[in-house]
Amino acid sequence: MNNNVLISVRGLTKTYQMGEVYVHALRGIDLDIDNGEFVAIMGASGSGKTTFMNLLGCLDKPTSGTYLLDNINVAEMDDQAITQVRNQKIGYVFQAFYLLPRTTALENVELPLLYCRKMHPKERREKALHALEVVGLADRAKHYPNQLSGGQQQRVAIARAIVNDPVFILADEPTGNLDTRTSVEVMELFQQLHSQGKTIVLVTHEFDISRYTLRIITFRDGKVISDIPNEDVHIASEDLKKLPRLDIEEEVS
């Protein structure tokens, strides 16, 4: 028995009902993910990756099967406990960033802290600024999302995901809307977070992106068809040196 297991799912299924039609998005997933792992989940569009991430993130409930998070059965948690897990244990990064519009980068990063324990506004501000520093955007704290590039927005979203110091980070196609260089920059950030001890589960359908992780799980039609360690781990910071810089203007502004 592995004592270091963070996530343990058995026979997890999810069925959506759309009128008369049942969509079996997940058909029985068995998986264990340890603390400190860096996992990529791959698979074609519609294979159930997002559905699986939503279950891992306690954003949704499975149709059947069990999900143990830190050895606690999520199905047995009440609303309040689940809210707390979302707030403090998990950091989310979405493909479409999901930043609040007309809200500064700093305020967006502060958001999870607003819903946590009572915290002095100053402390909240400092934590949020620190998270922005980690993603290299401290100088854009007062910018609104529409004043930031896609890559910058995603980094703000990552800052928001880590601001509450979560146990693990779930990222659903975080590079899906980004160009190659920006994608690698984001992966550099994830590798950095992983080296600091964060557990990361990342969905992608791009092979290039999965090469920066340590374990690659492949989904097809709601099932795991392969689960292998990555033999050839790329280092994002090194790849970046080889890539041409396209966003010079961004650095000037």
Place this chain on the structure above:
Amino acid sequence: MDILSIMRIAFKSLARNKTRTFLTMLGIIIGVGAVITMIAIGQGATKVVNEQISSMGTNVIIVMSNMSNSQSRARQAAGSGNLLDEGDVKAIQEKVDGVLYISPVYSTFGQLKYGSNNWRGSITGVDVDYFLIRDLSLESGQYFYPSEVESGAKVCVIGKTVADNLFVGEDPVGKTMRIRHIPFTIKGVLKSKGASSMGMDQDDIVIAPHTTTVSRLIGQRWKFMTIMVSAVSKERIPMVQEDIMNLLLTRHNGTTRDDFIVRSQTDIAEAASTVSNTLTVLLASIAGISLLVGGIGIMNIMLVSVTERIKEIGIRMAVGASKRDVLLQFIIEAITISLIGGLIGIIMGWSLAVVLGQTMDWSISVTPWSILLAVGFSCAVGIFFGWYPARKAANLNLIDALRYE
């Protein structure tokens, strides 16, 4: 999460949509403003009525025969009348304890003439006590004497309006004017009772001895008397009322309590305030409807705002907002709108009432309770109409909200 942080979130999201916030507020501003103005007008009217009633004098009791009672009219024809006469005045004065002053009151109208000036005035025939009962003081000259009342002297005291209209630029005291062609010497001019209110000019009066009024102006056949009494103290009023009633019943054979009206100032004040309070409630209800419409406006905008912000709600829930946090955020937004709108409405309504009072020459009165009512009501409107949209927001499914386009 603590309420202060939720309030901060609510304020921020209101500040982010200033135009929408203001337009929603407008409904409440108008509603609360209308309530405040209407109550101010209604209360102002009440105040005027009360002032007028207290200007009747102090501890006043009015005694009249009830002319609307058909049975007593029939008895009058048969000779056993309920009409009051000088004998009743004398009897009340002698037999009822607690009577301080008493005077018969006859009323008639007549053409007044001085030189080439004409004025149609109302003439009141009274005894000297009348000036004390009604607390009428003189601006110049003097009252008439009891001896003049006894002898039926052709003298009178006039009000300011009569003086101003008949004696333009002249001192009326000592002059002789004609009432229906009969010469009366003016002994004094009364102090003004103030500006006319509720359409009645209290200074448009001529006061003459009742003896002269009856013999020269009314005639024995048409005399109809009311009696004005003032009691020695407020506490004695009910007893004096009762004693007068009993005395009248024994003096007028075959009459019942329905034949006479013995009414105190407090009775009249109560009747009048019932009327004016009804007026206030009516005005306030009409204004309340606009407040209701304002409240529905809040609900409408809040519903739109929930739909518009489904994704935002999803994001907030994903990073750790509970149902309660979302519910509170939206309710606080609604309350904030209605409270701030309410406060602005109070200021606007108050100003409008003051402006109306000055331009239309209405009496207005903004009372603390009407402000409390408006604040309480707008708060309630916020909670009531914010509840449904807030519930809707809090019950959104997280995944659906996040996927919402």
